[in-house]
Amino acid sequence: MTKNILITGGAGFIGSHVVRRFVNNYPNYKIYNLDALTYAGNLENLKDIEMKENYTFIKGNICDIDLVDKIFQENNIDTVIHLAAESHVDRSISDPLAFVQTNVIGTATLLNSARKLWNNQYEGKLFYHVSTDEVYGSLGETGFFYETTAYDPRSPYSASKAGSDHLVMAFYHTYHLPIVISNCSNNYGPHHFPEKLIPLSINNIIQNKPLPIYGKGENVRDWLYVIDHADAIDTILHKGKMGETYNIGGHNEWTNIELIRLLCKIMDEKLGREKGSNEKLITFVTDRAGHDLRYAIDATKLKEELGWTPSLQFEEGLNKTIDWYLENSEWLKKVTNGEYLKYYEKQYHQNEN
Ligand code: NAD
Ligand code: TYD
Numbered sequence: 001m002t003k004n005i006l007i008t009g010g011a012g013f014i015g016s017h018v019v020r021r022f023v024n025n026y027p028n029y030k031i032y033n034l035d036a037l038t039y040a041g042n043l044e045n046l047k048d049i050e051m052k053e054n055y056t057f058i059k060g061n062i063c064d065i066d067l068v069d070k071i072f073q074e075n076n077i078d079t080v081i082h083l084a085a086e087s088h089v090d091r092s093i094s095d096p097l098a099f100v101q102t103n104v105i106g107t108a109t110l111l112n113s114a115r116k117l118w119n120n121q122y123e124g125k126l127f128y129h130v131s132t133d134e135v136y137g138s139l140g141e142t143g144f145f146y147e148t149t150a151y152d153p154r155s156p157y158s159a160s161k162a163g164s165d166h167l168v169m170a171f172y173h174t175y176h177l178p179i180v181i182s183n184c185s186n187n188y189g190p191h192h193f194p195e196k197l198i199p200l201s202i203n204n205i206i207q208n209k210p211l212p213i214y215g216k217g218e219n220v221r222d223w224l225y226v227i228d229h230a231d232a233i234d235t236i237l238h239k240g241k242m243g244e245t246y247n248i249g250g251h252n253e254w255t256n257i258e259l260i261r262l263l264c265k266i267m268d269e270k271l272g273r274e275k276g277s278n279e280k281l282i283t284f285v286t287d288r289a290g291h292d293l294r295y296a297i298d299a300t301k302l303k304e305e306l307g308w309t310p311s312l313q314f315e316e317g318l319n320k321t322i323d324w325y326l327e328n329s330e331w332l333k334k335v336t337n338g339e340y341l342k343y344y345e346k347q348y349h350q351n352e353n
Contacts, residue, residue, distance in 0.1 A: 249297025
């Protein structure tokens, strides 16, 4: 079977793993990667597959109606895997409108092009929307997010993703557009931009810089290796039911402080530093505004209905991730220049207690 797949945000962290997987595993599928190359998009993430015959990169914005229509028409797009987004909560606190623009307007633009150009010919078509568990809000010390959990977003990022999820569902109910949504927990792994907790901490440990922990470090996140997320997306794309939502997660909860202590310990060994020396870099800083206490996914539906489970244990994934950053210092240097340094200065300067 052949498919013409438009992947949006394919130069970003998760998108690049999804693009690589589909280009390599499905030579019969044509993959079109539409990405605006914001600070978070990096074609270096795709160097190994950029020459493949079934891969095309298109630089552009998902909010550009004419461009999106043209891509659908010229390439006979039958499948969309939509990952393009503004994705960092802290940036959404300082610039919420950028999140509404890309995450809400951009998603609406893609949905509307699919609706217009598929023109009720929905056989063999699919709009797959990649979303986050953050739309469910914040858990207390117990309980999990289920697919049926009511949306309760609390940051401009999660609210804009919730808005996009609602639009996707609205297009399903109103126009019968064939859609599927997945809501995944926090990802980690190679090519993760070093503004998020794990890659930022790895980068700072390498450079012997302070490790900023918000509040008391008691917030809990549920971590999944990015390649397992790409694997789940592949499973859902091929086996998921139209109009359904699937939660993706690995039952792997860590408080931020315990996670960073483990990271420090592993990196003491890898960098040949004295035991306990990296932990001394931990610095508690002012808490994030509206900081969600705990996320935890129940992925039973995905396991029972589609047979997906994560492949990696956390320590194995964390070791692989650290090794990748240690072996790819050039990548780190390139993405931490200019614009990122300005962001870092603004975000953390005068913030350390
Ligand atoms: P990322 O920030 O690393 O990458 C986003 C990509 O989208 C970048 O390549 C960027 O250039 C591109 N982009 C941004 N605005 C665009 C626009 N207007 N037009 C075209 N391209 C644009 O994000 P990520 O962490 O890889 O997340 C990808 C998707 O997965 C997002 O939708 C996010 O909400 C979702 N998600 C992320 C996580 C996580 O832990 N990172 C977890 C669950 C779901
Ligand atoms: P992050 O990686 O930004 O993902 P998200 O906010 O989408 O879950 O943050 C993960 C957790 O780490 C979150 O509880 C906020 C916290 N955090 C810090 O303590 N310090 C930091 O410098 C960053 C970026 C995050």
